[in-house]
Amino acid sequence: MEIEELNEMQLDEIRPGEALTLATVMAVMVIAVLAVVAYRVFRSRQGNIKLPGGYGFEWK
Numbered sequence: 001m002e003i004e005e006l007n008e009m010q011l012d013e014i015r016p017g018e019a020l021t022l023a024t025v026m027a028v029m030v031i032a033v034l035a036v037v038a039y040r041v042f043r044s045r046q047g048n049i050k051l052p053g054g055y056g057f058e059w060k
Contacts, residue, residue: 041047049057
């Protein structure tokens with residue numbers, strides 16, 4: 001495989017921040033959902049959580 005130098009138009013089309021932005025947005029959304037779930041679980045008098053893979057937590 002030969003290395004080719006990119007021309008000006010090809011260099012202008014490169015957008016390196018798109019993947020980073022998408023990953024950041026997804027991480028913030030996951031953290032927000034987990035924070036809401038944790039808040040609701042720990043504020044309840046009785047709790048029951050069932051996770052995929054057969055994991056579960058319960059307190060009374």
